[in-house]
Amino acid sequence: MRKVTVSILLIIVGGGILLTVSADENLVPSWIKNTALYYGQGNTSDTEFLNAIKFLIENNILIVELDLPECSGTAACIPGKVTRVVDGDTIEVYGKPVRFSLASAPEHNDVGGREATEFVKSICPIGSSAIVDEDDGQTQGSYGRIIALIHCNGINLNEAILENDHGYIITDFCKDSEFGNSDWAKKYGC
């Protein structure tokens, strides 16, 4: 039995998401092979071809595995696109607001607030790839926002605002936070 394995590496700057697609050739029905053949020849529609792929996935003939970048703990781990930079410590990923865990920036209208927002925009502009690692110690969130460690374009945003003097650590949460013991948190005051 020949196993056909195709690996597709999705190049997402800093995100490193690996999508593995594999199929057992002997299980692929002939009508699907014909559909693929006709599609290659331009003799069938996109919809028919996609329906054939859907059939393969639904019937576990085509196995799609998404190797997500690692998050720590068991709370949410969300890879996605940045859709908005709200301010120096809150961004939106697919429209979902995410507040930086432990690191806080001044409000937009306070001293340094605008600079903090601009700083985050400069390293994590809209459309960037982010990985939201929800804080297992603060799953209650904050004002409807997920509290998380955010890697954007491969950069730890929580650490970046502290390192570049655009924010400060909230020591009150060091004990509760999943990230209170991480090197960056301890370096800036936890």
Ligand SMILES: [Ca+2]
């Ligand atoms: Ca976590």
